[in-house]
Amino acid sequence: xxxxxxxxxxxxxxxxxxxxxxxxxxxxxxxxxxxxxxxxxxxxxxxxxxxxxxxxxxxxxxxxxxxxxxxxxxxxxxxxxxxxxxxxxxxxxxxxxxxxxxxxxxxxxxxxxxxxxxxxxxxxxxxxxxxxxxxxxxxxxxxxxxxxxxxxxxxxxxxxx
Amino acid sequence: xxxxxxxxxxxxxxxxxxxxxxxxxxxxxxxxxxxxxxxxxxxxxxxxxxxxxxxxxxxxxxxxxxxxxxxxxxxxxxxxxxxxxxxxxxxxxxxxxxxxxxxxxxxxxxxxxxxxxxxxxxxxxxxxxxxxxxxxxxxxxxxxxxxxxxxxxxxxxxxxxxxxxxxxxxxxxxxxxxxxxxxxxxxxxxxxxxxxxxxxxxxxxxxxxxxxxxxxxxxxxxxxxxxxxxxxxxxxxxxxxxxxxxxxxxxxxxxxxxxxxxxxxxxxxxxxxxxxxxxxxxxxxxxxxxxxxxxxxxxxxxxxxxxxxxxxxxxxxxxxxxxxxxxxxxxxxxxxxxxxxxxxxxxxxxxxxxxxxxxxxxxxxxxxxxxxxxxxxxxxxxxxxxxxxxxxxxxxxxxxxxxxxxxxxxxxxxxxxxxxxxxxxxxxxxxxxxxxxxxxxxxxxxxxxxxxxxxxxxxxxxxxxxxxxxxxxxxxxxxxxxxxxxxxxxxxxxxxxxxxxxxxxxxxxxxxxxxxxxxxxxxxxxxxxxxxxxxxxxxxxxxxxxxxxxxxxxxxxxxxxxxxxxxxxxxxxxxxxxxxxxxxxxxxxxxxxxxxxxxxxxxxxxxxxxxxxxxxxxxxxxxxxxxxxxxxxxxxxxxxxxxxxxxxxxxxxxxxxxxxxxxxxxxxxxxxxxxxxxxxxxxxxxxxxxxxxxxxxxxxxxxxxxxxxxxxxxx
Numbered sequence: 001x002x003x004x005x006x007x008x009x010x011x012x013x014x015x016x017x018x019x020x021x022x023x024x025x026x027x028x029x030x031x032x033x034x035x036x037x038x039x040x041x042x043x044x045x046x047x048x049x050x051x052x053x054x055x056x057x058x059x060x061x062x063x064x065x066x067x068x069x070x071x072x073x074x075x076x077x078x079x080x081x082x083x084x085x086x087x088x089x090x091x092x093x094x095x096x097x098x099x100x101x102x103x104x105x106x107x108x109x110x111x112x113x114x115x116x117x118x119x120x121x122x123x124x125x126x127x128x129x130x131x132x133x134x135x136x137x138x139x140x141x142x143x144x145x146x147x148x149x150x151x152x153x154x155x156x157x158x159x160x161x
Numbered sequence: 162x163x164x165x166x167x168x169x170x171x172x173x174x175x176x177x178x179x180x181x182x183x184x185x186x187x188x189x190x191x192x193x194x195x196x197x198x199x200x201x202x203x204x205x206x207x208x209x210x211x212x213x214x215x216x217x218x219x220x221x222x223x224x225x226x227x228x229x230x231x232x233x234x235x236x237x238x239x240x241x242x243x244x245x246x247x248x249x250x251x252x253x254x255x256x257x258x259x260x261x262x263x264x265x266x267x268x269x270x271x272x273x274x275x276x277x278x279x280x281x282x283x284x285x286x287x288x289x290x291x292x293x294x295x296x297x298x299x300x301x302x303x304x305x306x307x308x309x310x311x312x313x314x315x316x317x318x319x320x321x322x323x324x325x326x327x328x329x330x331x332x333x334x335x336x337x338x339x340x341x342x343x344x345x346x347x348x349x350x351x352x353x354x355x356x357x358x359x360x361x362x363x364x365x366x367x368x369x370x371x372x373x374x375x376x377x378x379x380x381x382x383x384x385x386x387x388x389x390x391x392x393x394x395x396x397x398x399x400x401x402x403x404x405x406x407x408x409x410x411x412x413x414x415x416x417x418x419x420x421x422x423x424x425x426x427x428x429x430x431x432x433x434x435x436x437x438x439x440x441x442x443x444x445x446x447x448x449x450x451x452x453x454x455x456x457x458x459x460x461x462x463x464x465x466x467x468x469x470x471x472x473x474x475x476x477x478x479x480x481x482x483x484x485x486x487x488x489x490x491x492x493x494x495x496x497x498x499x500x501x502x503x504x505x506x507x508x509x510x511x512x513x514x515x516x517x518x519x520x521x522x523x524x525x526x527x528x529x530x531x532x533x534x535x536x537x538x539x540x541x542x543x544x545x546x547x548x549x550x551x552x553x554x555x556x557x558x559x560x561x562x563x564x565x566x567x568x569x570x571x572x573x574x575x576x577x578x579x580x581x582x583x584x585x586x587x588x589x590x591x592x593x594x595x596x597x598x599x600x601x602x603x604x605x606x607x608x609x610x611x612x613x614x615x616x617x618x619x620x621x622x623x624x625x626x627x628x629x630x631x632x633x634x635x636x637x638x639x640x641x642x643x644x645x646x647x648x649x650x651x652x653x654x655x656x657x658x659x660x661x662x663x664x665x666x667x668x669x670x671x672x673x674x675x676x677x678x679x680x681x682x683x684x685x686x687x688x689x690x691x692x693x694x695x696x697x698x699x700x701x702x703x704x705x706x707x708x709x710x711x712x713x714x715x716x717x718x719x720x721x722x723x724x725x726x727x728x729x730x731x732x733x734x735x736x737x738x739x740x741x742x743x744x745x746x747x748x749x750x751x752x753x754x755x756x757x758x759x760x761x762x763x764x765x766x767x768x769x770x771x772x773x774x775x776x777x778x779x780x781x782x783x784x785x786x787x788x789x790x791x792x793x794x795x796x797x798x799x800x801x802x803x804x805x806x807x808x809x810x811x812x813x814x815x816x817x818x819x820x821x822x823x824x825x826x827x828x829x830x831x832x833x834x835x836x837x838x839x840x841x842x843x844x845x846x847x848x849x850x851x852x853x854x855x856x857x858x859x860x861x862x863x864x865x866x867x868x869x870x871x872x873x874x875x876x
Contacts, residue, residue, distance in 0.1 A: 016423065017403065024423035028378070033370035034363020036544075037422075038495055039580045043810035046495060074363030095361035099353055099775060102783055103222030104360030104367075105495035105544025111361060130819035137810060139495045139545050140222045141786020143821035145779070 005066045007032075008076025018064030022056075023047045025063050026073060034074035034108045038137070045136030048109035049073050053084065055116050057135075074108035077115060086160075087118045090153035100149045102140035110136050110146055118154050202255075203282040204233050206290075210310055210322030212239045217249045217256035217264060218271045219516045220356065221494070221543035221550070222783070223839040224776040225271045227354045229279050231773055232272075235347045236283030236340060239321070240310035246355055248540035251519045264518040267551055267667070269739040269837020272772055276835050277339075284337035286328075293327035294319055308346075342832070348772050356542070368541040371501045371512040373573035377406065378422045379564050380429050380577055382415045386803040387587055388441035388662035391415055391434055398431040408432065409567040412560045416567055422577065442662040443803040446592070450486060453594040453659050456615035457484075461655030462634045464643050468651030470598065470609040477603030479690040483595070483683055486864045487675040488796035490590040490668055491813060496544020497583045498557050502565040503573035504529050509536040510573075514543025516550035521558040528562025547669040547787070552588055553623035556664070584813050585805040589797050590668030591617040593638075595679040601687040605698045607649045612642060612679075615657040617665045637667065641676030641844070646737055647684060647702040663799070669787060670843040673738040677844030678851070678865070681734040685852040686861060695733040695852065696721055707767050707831070708737055711744040714765035714827050719746035729760065732853030734845035740836030742767040742829075745785070745845040747822070749853035755875075756868050757850050759789055759822040764845075767829035769836045774828055777838050782824045784842030790816025792847035793867050 002013040007030065016025045021040075026032045026049070035058055038046030042057040049058045050072040072080050077088035091114050094100075101107045110133070117124055117132035124132070129147055138146065205213040214233045218225040230246045233239070249256040251264065258265045260274040288302075290312060295302040298317040305314045310321045342348070359365040384390060394415045396408035404424025409416050415434055419425035444452075474480070500513040502525055509531045511522045518538050526536040543550060550557075557578075565574045578586060593616035600608040618635040620626045629636050634656050636643075642654055668674055688698035696716040703709050712735050716722070725731060728750050735744040745764045752758035762785050771777055794814045798806045807813040851862045864870040 016421070020421075020423045024421055027370075028421040028423065031372060032363075033366075033372070036367075036496070037369065037577075038497075039810050040426075041580075041809050041811065044495070044580075044815075078362065092358070092361045096357045097353075099357050099779065101222075101354075101357055101360035102224070102779060103495060103545040104356065104365050104542065107360050108363045133818045137495070137815045137817065139493060139547070139787070139815060141783045141790065141816055141821060142779070143786060143816070143818040144782050144824060146818065147821075 003063050003067050005068060006070040008072055009079065009081070014063055016063055018062060020063045021059050022049070022061040022063055022066060022071070023058035026058060032073050032075050036105055036108055038106065043137070044106070045109040045113060046106050048112040048136065050084070050112060050116065053116070055113050074112060077112060083119045084115055087153065087157060088115045090157050091115060091118065091149060094149040094152040094156070098145050098149050098152065100142055100145040102142050106136060106138045110138065114146070114150050118150060118157065122158055123154060124150060203279060204237065204286050206286065206321050206325045208322045208325060210240070210243055210320045212237065212244045212310070212321070214244060214246045215249045216246045217258070217275070218266050219514060219518065219540070219543050219546070219550070220248070221514065221516070221546040223780065224354060224773065225266065226356060227352060228272050228773055228776060229275055230355060231347050231352045232276065232279035233283035234352070235345055236280045237287045238307040238309065238346070241347060241352055243310055244355065249518070250540070251522050251536065251538035253519045256518070263520055265520070265551065266516050269741070269840045271837070272835045273740065273837060280339050281337060284339055285334050288334045288337045289328040289331045290321055290324045292331050293324045297324070297327065342770070349770065349774065351775065352773055354776070365542050367496055367544050368501065368512055368514045369496055369499050369544070369577070371541065371575065373501070373503065376501070376573045376575055377418050377568060377570070378420070378425045378575050378577070379416050379418045379568065380425045380579065381411060381560070381564065381582070382417070382429055382432050382434050383582055383586060384413050384436055384441070386438060386441040386443060387664065389413070389436045389438045392437040393435045395433040398433060399428040402427045402431050407568065411563045411567040416564045418568055418574070426579070440662070441803060444799070445801060445803065446799045449592065449659070449661065449799065450594065453592065453615045454484070456657035456659055457594045457596045457613045459613070459655070459657055461613055461615065461657035463653070464634055464639050464656055465652055465654040469653070470611045471600065471651060474600055474608060475602055477691070478600055478608060479687070480598065480600045481683060481686045481690055482598045483679070483686070483861070483863055485595040485597070485679050485682070487593045487678060488865060489592045489663070490791055490795055491584050491797050491807070492547040492549035492668055493583060493813060493815065494545030494547060494549050497580055498550070498578040499576060500561045501573050501575040502561055503571070504531065504565060505571040507531065507535060510539065511536060512539045512541055514541045514550065516543070516546055517555060521555050524555040524558030525562035525565065528559055529566050548667040548671070549588060552664070552666050553620060553625040580810070581808045584797070584807050584809065587664030588666035589663065590674055591619065591665040593675040595675070597679060597683050599683055599687055601691050603691050605688065605691060605693045605701050607647060607687065607702065608651070610649045610652040612652070612654045613657070614639070614642065614655070616659055617661055617663065618658050619665050619667055621658065637672050639676065640672035641736065641738060642672070642680060645680050646705060646708050646735065647699070648704065669784070670738055670840040673736055673844040677736040677738065678848050681736060681845065681848030682851050682861070685733070685848065685855065689855065699733070699735060707742050707833070708735065710829055711735065711742045711765040711767050714829065715744035715746050715763055718765065718825055718827050719763035721746060730853040730856035732849040732851065732856065734849040734852060736841070736844040738841045738844055740769070741838060741841035743841045743845050745849045747846065747849035747853050749850055749857065751857060756793055756871055757854050759850060761823040761825070762846065762849070763825045764842060765827040765829065766838070766842065767831050768838045768841065769831050769833040771828050771831070772835055777828055778826045780838045781826045781842040784840070785824050785846050786816050786821050788843045788846035789820065789822060790814070792850060792865055793820070796866055796869065
């Protein structure tokens with residue numbers, strides 16, 4: 001019994017049990033290790049992915065719950081169609097220019113969370129950023145540059161329109 | 162001087178390699194042409210001109226890889242856009258931290274210890290490229306200039322890749338001249354991190370991301386109290402979990418092996434284990450604190466004694482007493498401890514983000530009966546450390562070795578500590594208590610200072626003990642309290658050790674993480690007690706000009722002498738640690754939850770010649786955020802039977818984006834040799850908040866975290 005879903009634009013079928021957390025299915029069965037384990041209990045956001053365009057903590061998302069749905073991970077974020085892909089590319093560009101990451105382990109999750117934010121709100125306020133990013137811990141505390149990165153990417157995307 | 166016998170050639174690759182340890186007088190490198198040539202080098206240039214710098218330090222966010230590459234690239238006159246790095250293998254002969262004698266990152270020493278070594282490696286490579294160009298063009302070496310990866314003389318011009326093969330056949334110069342600082346093009350300028358892109362698209366490889374065909378995933382059921390051991394176990398239910406392949410005793414617990422991490426975790430959940438608590442630490446935090454306070458009341462080992470507390474004090478003098486309790490703290494790096502080990506054909510391969518790249522794999526090899534020269538480390542990025550990845554006893558390495566040994570097969574074994582294992586597994590910043598009694602004259606002169614402290618020694622019982630205990634006490638416990646930056650004529654410092662089986666370890670800024678708080682909180686209250694300005698009062702007590710400069714500069718950028726904003730106070734603190742001078746001003750108000758809200762921090766730092774200013778700013782920002790999060794909310798508490806109460810980020814709260822203060826950094830343009838920047842921004846922050854909080858509320862915070870102290874004061 002496999003679970004079929006769309007992963008980064010491609011149809012896949014995962015053989016893990018339906019109650020297996022999506023995080024381990026992605027990392028161990030499907031070989032996509034950009035999505036990170038940090039806590040296992042939806043406290044740190046390192047495992048943030050998109051399911052049908054919304055953020056989800058893969059560590060508490062049973063594989064069965066994504067059957068027939070579209071999952072995007074950090075590996076597929078930049079290549080995603082339309083706005084999400086455009087936003088992810090702008091964020092990755094800004095992250096690189098501003099040297100946002102330090103250890104980098106949480107940054108996949110940060111980018112995935114920020115992508116949904118900027119796709120929904122073209123000019124996010126501080127409060128918007130705080131609300132959208134509150135679930136993503138960075139133990140290196142790169143939060144100032146995460147905020148700057150979101151701002152820079154959002155302003156460039158607004159100029160492009 | 163050039164000596165032919167020090168020639169090094171990497172045959173057949175068209176690459177130029179320069180010896181790692183320059184100079185090594187009299188040493189002949191005869192094996193240069195052998196097929197077994199080892200990567201004993203720091204810099205490699207390929208035919209396309211791509212420069213690869215071999216990085217001997219673990220990269221866990223502090224920017225060491227970019228920093229070390231910058232030093233090489235500077236002297237090489239490389240094109241920064243063509244510089245890449247790779248991590249060195251386990252090899253102390255070539256890659257030891259020169260201050261430690263083994264591959265290690267600690268004490269914020271990476272740049273300070275490799276500053277000249279890496280530049281010489283780059284300078285030697287440049288000299289060889291220039292010599293190759295000189296020979297090719299028939300001009301004198303002195304006529305050749307180099308810039309951004311290109312050598313030039315008149316109409317002759319070649320990029321480094323074109324010269325690499327010829328340069329590789331030339332002798333390595335023994336003592337290549339180094340640039341004078343005014344010629345620096347990268348040092349002190351802009352050299353963007355080389356690992357930002359791969360850390361933004363998920364492609365950076367951390368140890369946890371390592372995959373092998375047939376790999377086995379392992380976790381352990383760890384003892385529920387420190388020093389407890391497995392008594393009995395029943396593997397039946399665990400083995401019934403699909404994907405679980407084996408259950409076996411390992412170290413003090415039981416290891417579960419499975420086809421996937423999910424199955425291993427499921428197996429561990431199903432496992433039935435009983436524990437033997439004989440000899441375990443069963444005291445709770447309250448009992449440990451009471452014992453530490455009892456010990457701190459004793460004179461303890463006399464670390465400093467320059468005179469007794471004055472029997473009589475002049476008119477107008479004030480005495481301030483404080484009893485401080487600083488809690489156990491976990492490092493909780495974002496990537497929990499893990500490693501992948503593969504024992505095959507008598508050889509051990511290890512994939513890890515190791516902070517002790519030789520000692521840790523050697524510990525693994527020891528458990529597997531493998532000779533030290535048959536172990537190869539494949540170093541990965543490490544997802545943070547803050548001290549956690551380097552334990553003197555190499556406990557994680559030994560445990561991983563035991564877990565691999567108990568598996569017994571040739572498959573790669575990926576061994577993971579979950580977040581719960583991480584937070585409940587010890588190696589904390591030890592709880593420390595300090596009792597201080599100090600006196601200040603009406604003119605701001607400190608008249609006496611009696612200081613006693615107690616807590617667990619980090620090095621007691623470890624291989625590092627002899628070095629740290631040279632004078633009879635553990636230097637790491639008292640650093641920052643033994644030498645203080647203020648003039649105090651009569652001072653006594655005594656230290657007592659609290660024996661416990663709770664594993665403790667260095668935590669970002671080590672001793673200064675608690676001594677900095679206590680000394681600065683006392684200075685703050687002393688100066689305030691006699692109505693002296695916190696900046697002017699400090700300056701009057703300080704002699705070190707570099708310290709005075711950061712104090713003045715922090716005050717200046719914070720607008721210290723100007724008006725305060727409504728409802729906000731500015732707190733001040735200054736701590737020198739690891740040779741780096743840091744002063745901070747924290748703007749604080751009462752938050753909605755009754756705890757301090759830190760709006761902005763101004764920080765002046767002198768870490769010697771600034772190698773990468775943007776990375777210094779990044780470390781200051783991150784260090785401040787790390788300090789704020791812990792100071793306000795974090796502590797590890799032992800409950801009934803010695804069980805740790807904080808099992809995940811829900812109960813060990815981390816700073817989140819909404820609580821991150823603005824940070825403004827002033828870097829002093831220092832000409833001194835570089836010192837560290839990873840740790841020094843941490844210690845001043847908590848006392849700066851305390852200073853502001855005292856001004857806002859009149860409350861002296863003597864217990865961290867702030868949230869608990871404030872909650873208890875209300876109750």
